[in-house]
Amino acid sequence: MYRAVNQHQSFGNGPHFCQGTHVARRAVGQVMLPILFERFPNMSIPNLDDVLWRGFGFRGPVQMPVLLQ
Ligand code: HEM
Numbered sequence: 001m002y003r004a005v006n007q008h009q010s011f012g013n014g015p016h017f018c019q020g021t022h023v024a025r026r027a028v029g030q031v032m033l034p035i036l037f038e039r040f041p042n043m044s045i046p047n048l049d050d051v052l053w054r055g056f057g058f059r060g061p062v063q064m065p066v067l068l069q
Pocket of ligand 1: 011014015019020021024
């Protein structure tokens with residue numbers, strides 16, 4: 001029996017929790033973000049009101065328009 005389709009993009013939960021969590025987090029934190037900030041040193045959020053926050057226990061921005069310059 002297949003599981004229901006889940007739209008989330010986290011690392012899952014329980015016995016099949018993603019085994020690559022730490023690799024993926026380090027790739028984002030130590031590779032992707034530094035390259036992004038190096039490439040766009042003046043990146044900014046033009047309008048803070050456009051940033052939408054959602055969630056309580058698992059909280060974060062679901063929309064964050066940035067200006068790459
Ligand atoms: C942003 C990157 C990644 C995301 C969002 C992600 C997400 C997920 C999700 C949702 C699952 C299923 C959890 C479940 O069935 O409950 C999973 C399983 C798994 N992931 Fe990832 N993953 C990422 C990167 C990686 C990387 C880089 C590796 C390996 C180096 C990896 C290895 C695995 C393995 C082996 C499983 C199966 C675990 C099991 O069935 O016991 N993942 N991942």
